[in-house]
Structures are given as structure tokens and as C-alpha cells.
Amino acid sequence: MGNAESVVVQKRLARFRPEERSVIEGVFDKLQSGAGGLSGAPGKTAAGKTLTLEMIQSSMGSLASDSLVKRVYQCMCGINPELAGSEKTDRPATSGVSREQLMVFLADTLRGTAEERAPLVLAMSHNAAGPATAVTCDQVAEFLQDLISTVVQILVHRGRLQGWKPEKMGDGALGVKILAEQICSELKASDEGSLDVSCLEDWIFRTSQVSLYLEMLVSECLNVTLSGLPPPTLLPPCQEMPWKESTCLLDLPTLMFLAPQLPDSYNAPWRLVFSTVLHGESFTKMVAGLMKHGPTVLLVKDTKGHVFGGFASQAWEVKPQFQGDSRCFLFTVFPTLRVYTATGYNEHFMYLNQHQQTMPNGLGMGGQHDYFGLWLDSEFGSGHSRARPKCTTYGSPQLSGDEDFTLDSMEVWAVGKPPEPEEGEEVEGKKSILNVDPEVQAMMELTGKTLHSEGLREPEED
Template identity: 65%
Template sequence: MGNAESAVVQNRLVRFRPEERPDIESVFDRLHSAGAAGSSLGAGKSPAGETLMIDMLKATMGKMAPESMIKRVFEGMCSVDPGVKLPPCGGVSREQLIIFLADTLRGTAEERAPLVMAMAQGTKGTTTPDQIRGFLEDLIAAVVQTITHRGRLRGWVPDRMGDGAQGVRLLAEQLSSELKPSGQNTYDVACLEEWLLRVSGVAEFLELLVGEGLQVGLTSHPSPTLLPQCRDAPWSELHCLLDIPLLMFLTPQLPTGYRAPWRLLFSTHVHGESFTRLVGNCKSRGPTVLLVKDTKGHIFGGFASHSWEVKPQFQGDSRCFLFSVSPSMCVFTYTGYNQHYMYLNQGQQTMPNGLGMGGQHGYFGLWLDSDFGRGHSRARPRCTTYGSPQLSGDEDFTLDTVEVWGVGLPPQEQDQDENKKSVLDLDPEVKAILEMTGKTLHSQGLREPEEDEG
């Protein structure tokens, strides 16, 4: 296939398993055939038979990415130096495509950074904040489109969810805010490399778009699962605050093991404006994500690491956090100042009645009064527990919508799952000792494979 000339290509191919390499090497021919079949020239009659043209990419990726992102992918491919002489007719060579696939699917931050620079349409070795945001908006929109087209929604229904276009913009702004400029408000390749090392989301989005968009099937390294599973939401009644980009942002922030499945416990759209109903639906139901929208359009919330329980003391632990969604996406984690993680009380005369997270009585980072419909975010200058600013439009706000989602297995299923585990799971030292003494673990091969929840 002409690859023997390029040591660069051979070095990239060794990143894939032997059984995967034929698939990687065949992508060029497959894209070329799909593009030629859709043109009037017919297969094998392209005047640029040694190169891949942008129309050939559009023929394969057109349903999974906007044209602007396909153009960015093409420019990323064209920017690759394959270590061999390129054909004079332009386009993307076979060697360039293989290197691009290896670097986006299995590459390091150092290898991906120049590709991001090219896809962001940077010039003279730098790119601007506007260019990065434009690239991210196109990338995130393409990922959402790919997930939807490929049927990878995992129980979510975009038509019954929040404004996805706004979510794309907000997530792009959040990711770009993590970049540290090299000077004069521009970013060089070193900035992009450091950013890609710290912020895993961009690399995962590229992996999914390239893997799914170009139909590269790698059994040892499937495309990232960006959405948690959603269970049994009443979609015919619900129009939820969550959107797909927000789920892509929030899910990685949750502790491992609490990321899936998501279950709707309470929504004002479904259950009405009742604090008693909220408490009844949410207590003793495991960790939760709370979402609040006020009448000024601000959307914010918090993650509660423990089941909500009605009592006059603070509860939870340092895994709890607050977050903002709109007008900006941001997570605010534990500061270490105090242990006022989460609070829930009802029907008491001597203690505040309501639901709160962070701060202190009367000055919570997020507070919903038991007299449903009112709340506050009195966090000037910052919430002591989480370091969050005022999250709501007004310090004392009026509720528009409240949602609570259970995350992870419900407590009863968690207990059943724990009961299924053998002593070998509960005590790794016992397992290690048995293996060292040559004992065969007969039960190990008889178990059913665990279902991947996300």
C-alpha cells in the first residue's frame, strides 16, 4: 500500500494490534470508493486517485458532522507531515490519513496539539481564543450529531431536553477557559499540548468523532462512551433542564461508580411544586444531582454524594460539589473550610426548614426553602464550603424549575450487587495469597460478565 517508504507510518501502525492494522490501512480505500461512487466519475476514475479529497470525506461523514467540522478534519489531515514526498495534486495522501488516525485515536498530547492548531485554523504557529471557541463549538456539535445519528443516546431523548445549541456554546466556552495563553492573548502549540494533557474531554471528543465518523472499528479500544445510561424517565411528561452537552460536561465530574445509570426522582414538570413531594421522592435514594432554574434564566445545581436524609445536622462528604450551567458552565469543589456539604430539614420549629448545600444557615451556596418557590444563593464573595459565587440571578430568587436525578445504582440494587460478590472480591489479599500458593480460583471463570453502565 505504499507505506514501506515511511518510517513515520510504520511507527504509528505499531500502536494498533496486528488484527486492527488492516482496518486502519483500508480506511483510505474505503473513503475513496465511497466518495467516487457518489460522483459522476465512478469508482476508480478520480483524477486524484492517489489522494483523498474533501468531497470523499463528506460522503462518509456528512450525516455525523456539520460541513464546517468536516472541513476542519480535512485541514488537520492535510497538516500531517508523513515523512515522504506528497503527490503534486493536493489532497490527503494515504500516509497522512494513517498518521492522522493514529494520532487522534491513539496519540499523545504532543502529537494531537499540532492537529488541533490546524483544525482551529491557526496561522504562524498561534491561534486565538475566538478560533479555539469556533473549533470547539464545531467539534462538540459534531459529537452530539454523531451520538444521535449512531443511536448512542443510551435512553436520553434530545427532543424532550434543554437547548442543545446553547449547551454546545456553553461547553465550548468552558473548555476554552481552561487554556492558558502564551502571550498577547494567543495560544501556541505548547499551550495546546498542556491543555490537552489537563482537559481530557477534547481528546475524547476527537476520538469519538474520528472513530465513528470514519467508521474505524477498534475492538481493543472502542469509541468513548460520553453519556450515562438513563433509566425509565417519563419522557412524554418531561421536558428536562439537562441537554446532551451538559451531560457530557457533568458526567466526568462525578465520582467513579456514581456516573450511571441516571434516574429521574423529582421534577416540577412531572410531580408539581411540592417540597414534601421532593423530600419523599429523594430521601434514602442514593447520590443525586440537583438542578435548579430560576425565573431570571440562571441554571445551577449540586451533586450530593449521599442519600438525602431529613435531620437537623449537615450531612454528606467532600465529594459533594456545586456547579453553574448558565450563564456559564463551571464546577465548584470542596474548599476544606467547613463540612457543611448538604442539609435537609422539614417540620422543625428551631432549625431552618429546606434543602441546602454549602455555606451556613441563612447564607447557603444553594438553598431551597420548604415554602416551595423561593430560595437563595448568598455567597458573596464566595461560598465558604465550595468557593462558589452567587449562582442565581438574584441573591434571593424565585424558582422556575427543579429536577433531582439519582445517579448510580439505587441503594437496594447496590446492596444486591454487593451481596453477589465473593470473598475474593471483598478481600484482594486472600485472592493474592491463593494465587501465590498455586490454588485455582474455580469460581473466577464461571461468573457472568459485568454489564458496562457507562
């Protein structure tokens, strides 16, 4: 290689540390040798050895669909390593992928800018031999569905589910489609209604998922490991979930989207603290699940099939006043995947009340009394989502199928670090400090202190 490499390839390789460059330069040979049994002798052209579609398939096929493998291969074939920027995919597809084409592809997917990744996304969305100048939103959505499906397969087959059980969760295929639609909703087409390289560049710059998923595709499917960095964690850990007795309203793609919407400080394992499947339709039990568990995510499914909910940034309290802060938000999961954050119009973030005669009894988020963005009545089983045209607190539209909805099922997930017990409160499973240190108890008795809890405790077993 050395001096034979184009200036473009040399600049791309300069992004990598010396030990990483050897990895990048070795991928071509690994792909050729790994497919020897499938394709016979490696393909040759006038320009030298090339990678065939079968060679790419042998590396990616266990994780990626045939459709995505073909997209990647045709994208590589169209790269012109003598050019940079938006012109690098104007080369007619050849009968194989050269070493330099592969290195440009690897460098731009793993360490490229939005400007360098946009032509690759254009080519993979076009999904046909030959150059393309523009694509449609539907073509980009189809490419994203292939890409997201592969990312989910990586999480499953590499054992990175973090305690989640896909077979006990929602429809993953539907989740892939809805997540792709959500990411595509950020696209801004040109005046002609098409998406050229500049449109895609702007989109990739604003949506981090596209670059992250591309990096995972290349590093996992083409087995490119750089710098010993751990793979990205796309799912929050799940703990204490009784999978044998229960299921989950969320699917993996939805969870991949929803978890990063939480504030950075909320990275504790998700713990199911209330479920109508496990605990029945009881407002009192739901309140017990909400209390003293810190930040929570509420998920509601109505009888029309709409799935929606809210994130509460603080522990809930039963009181006739609004609570919470601007980190709270509302969201929809089905039929669309969206998040609606605080507008600053008011501070009606969270509301929880029970057994009051003069104030509404139930759980609410956003809006105002009798006109909440999300409301669950204390007479468990009904609620409303009123927004004409939008909820004042969160700017959200109507979340439910009907403005006044009937509850089908509900879950509450604790997502923050469990709060410390209050002073004097015994942690479950731990003894009081008075039991741990009898000398402290004796000193308190000598000074005339009354041990109020002494007669209230359950007798301990020998």
C-alpha cells in the first residue's frame, strides 16, 4: 500500500492511532480470507483483488438482513477514493469493492463527519447500482428499518439485553418501524420534496442515532474493534422484573429511544414498581408503588390501543398541589413515538391526590385541573388527555385514542437511584442502630431518653 494509497485514503487513516490503523488496514484481508469457502478464489479485476458481495455477506449475514448487506455492498462499490465529500459516491458500481473503497467506508462510518456520512446514507437509502443525487423519505425510512433491526439483533446475539426479555415485551418489528418513522420525522426535505446530500447532512448532524447505529453496524458486523472501548449501552439495566408472571408494554426499539430522553443523572436500573397485570386495577396500590421510589416512568395503554405516558423527575407525594420540575415530560409510544418537554408556560408538572372532597382525586401531568395532558382518575380505570390544541405545560397533543379514555393496562417503572431512608426510618432487612449497639441503648436509658419504638417492634425470632 503505502505510496499507492490516494491522498484521500491517507487523510482518512490519519484519524486513527497507529494501533488502530493496522486494524483498519487488516479488515480487507480478513473479509477475503473469511469468505474463501463461500466464493472460491477471491475476485480479481484490472485494479487488483476486490471484495465480492458473498464476502461481505459471510461477515454480516448472521446479524444483518440480506437487504442491508446489499445496501452496504453497493454503497462501497460506488465510493470514489480519489474524491472527498459529497462527490465520493458518484462512481459507477464495479464488480467488487477495492481495498481503498473499503477503508474510506470504514473511516467515514466510524470517525466521519455528518458531511462525510451523508453520501453513504444517500447511497444505502437509494439501494440500487449506480449514482444517486436524491432519495425520498420512504427510501430513507426503509434503510433505517434495516439498520435498526440489525442493531436489535446485535443486542440480542451479543448478550447486551441488560436483563430485558424481548419475548416478554411488545412487538419488536412494529417498534422498529415506529422508531424509524420517529427518526425520519426530523428530516427536512428540499423545496422539490426530495432529500439530497445537504438535507441528509443536516439531518445526521441533528440526530445522533443515525451515526451511532452506523458505527455499531460496522464495528459489530464487519468485526472492527478499535481502542478497546466498550460497545455503547443502548438499553438501561432491568432489575427485579418477575418475567415469569408479567410482560412489558415496551419493546426494545422503543426502549432504545425512550431511555436516552431521561436526564443524564437517571441511569439507575429500571425496576417495575406497579403493574395492573401483577397488582390489579387499584389506585391505592398504584400510589403505593409511586411513593418513595424516586423518579418514575408511567406507561398507559388505553382500550383503543394507544400507548403513552410520562416521566416524573421526582418522587410522588400525595398532596393537593402541583409538584415536580421542568425535567418532567410526556410521551407517546403508539401509534407514534414522540417526546413532549416542558414549555415554560406553567409549572403544572405532576399532581397526585387522594381522599379529598374539594380537589380532584387522581394522578395528572400537565395542563390544569379537569384539563390535564394526562389524567388517571382515582376511580381506577378511566382518565383523559385533553389538549385543544396542545397541553400548556408540555406542548403535547391528545395522547389517547379518545379524549376520555378507558384504561387497558398500566405500568410504573422506578428509573432513578432509590432515595435514602429518612432519619429514624429503618431500612428493610436491617436492624436499628439501637439493636446493633446495646451500649448506645443503655446510655440513652441512663440519660432519661424514652425509647418510643421499643414496644412497637415485632418480637425477633431466636
